[in-house]
Amino acid sequence: MAVQMSGLYMDIxxxxxxKETLEVHANQQAMVAELSQMALASTDLTTLMNSCVTIVAQYLKVQSCKILELLPDEQKLLLRAFVG
Structure with a gap:
């Protein structure tokens, strides 16, 4: 008895x-929404920046994140917030 097999293969x-791109974009949108709500609710800039670096590091799954301020002379950067 001969068995005949046939199949359909699709490159997915x-x-x-x-799907991965959509997931990345959804995560980015969630992060932006969370940061926006924090910015609207916060009155203390230092606390806001510290929270931001923590959230961004978590969403991006990185060990460290920082916010640097370009000083008026445009020659130096000032570390404003850091995590990691």
Missing amino acids: TKRKQA
């Missing part, structure tokens, strides 16, 4: 890439 690489 592009579909997976599109």
Whole structure:
């Protein structure tokens, strides 16, 4: 008795890439929304910046994040907030 098999193969690489891209964009939008709400609620700039670096590091899954301020002479950067 002969068994006959047939199959259909589809390359879903592009579909997976599109899904990953959508997930990245959704995470970015969630981060921006969270940061925006914090900015609206906060009156203390230092506390806001410290919270921002923590949230950005978490969303981006990095060990460190910092906010630098370009000083008026445009020659130096001042570390304003750091995590990691």
